[in-house]
Amino acid sequence: MACSVLLSGAVSGGPEDIPPPKGVYSEDTLCVEPVEVMRRQHFDYILDHRDRTVVEGIRTKQYSLIGCIDCHITPNAQGEYARYSQDTHFCASCHLFTAVNIDCFQCHADRPEEAIRKAQEPDVKAQQSVPELHETLQFSTITFDR
């Protein structure tokens, strides 16, 4: 329900500002499960997969968080990748709207590896003022427009 409000473009940092996913999971499906299922249950899949991966070393790609990030976090027109601390980040856009506070990205990469390696280059690093993760994760970054 909340997501359908989001997808109607009621939020700044709404879908029009979020770079589209690659949508290339397989030849016949864009995402790893139908979109309605993913909206409601993505965390169940991720939670189940995390135990299999950490404990058993199962490294399938279908429900891997790295896979989600690689597909969904794509560069914008300026070639920049959003961080989780920004409302144009695919995950953050909905979590902010629904006031869900998750801690996945306190440890996990919020962008694909190429974006992170790039951010570590000294000249890039010097230029950016990186917002503190929790400092910016506030509901106030959202403006409603309906």
Add this chain to the structure above:
Amino acid sequence: MSTEPVMRYTLDITEDISVERRNFTQGIAALAGLTLAPGVFLYCAAEAKPDDQAVSSQQRWGMLVNTNNCQEDCDACVSACNEENGLWSLGRPATDAQWIRKLNVKDRQTGHVTSMPMMCQHCEHPPCVDVCPTGASFRRVDGIVLVNKHTCIGCRYCMMACPYKARSFIHEPLQDQLPHSPRGKGCVESCTLCVHKVDRGDNNTACAEACAKEGHQALLFGDLNDPESEISKRLEQFGGTQIRADLGLNTGVRYQGI
């Protein structure tokens, strides 16, 4: 400790294996065709396990350190580990994470300096696992000792229990962690024996690769359970010392020349 994953939800998660298999075979094809120079191909002998297969106790991964080859002034293994696992410094060396460090030990009688890297020894009977109140510190069935950061509460008992001072605690928020190396504030961490590389069939660790690249060949990674592996053959022929063998931990990292 049971290695069964904790199932909190009764979801029917049947992964699309055909896609996995295809990705897997494509990966192998890419490996097999890796061109080093025109006409020279690298054929990778190591078999990667299929992605959907759990690790097994048929393997026990370990490392052999030949201290006679280790150079006093070299820290290529340490830099490689930091680079591989995204251990960027926060500018506070006292609390920066160290997964591997270099030790130089001088014999006062002879003046001989023995140089060696020290990291988690991937004990068969790990004290860090014994003391962990949540089961977060665990030994994977293939011998790799890890921290499950999802259940680590940051109590640091394991750090006190480890005889090798192998573990680090993360004191402050981190950013820009690498995808294969999640790590963050409030959790303990240590050498993972490059578990992400092991699982994709690299059959090597970042430190051992870097050491070989320097031409020192002091680090050898391999399967201690496979009698045909290079590490097993060398251990059988020349032996390998456990540091603090008196503790009876049966370490997976063995040393020669100490």
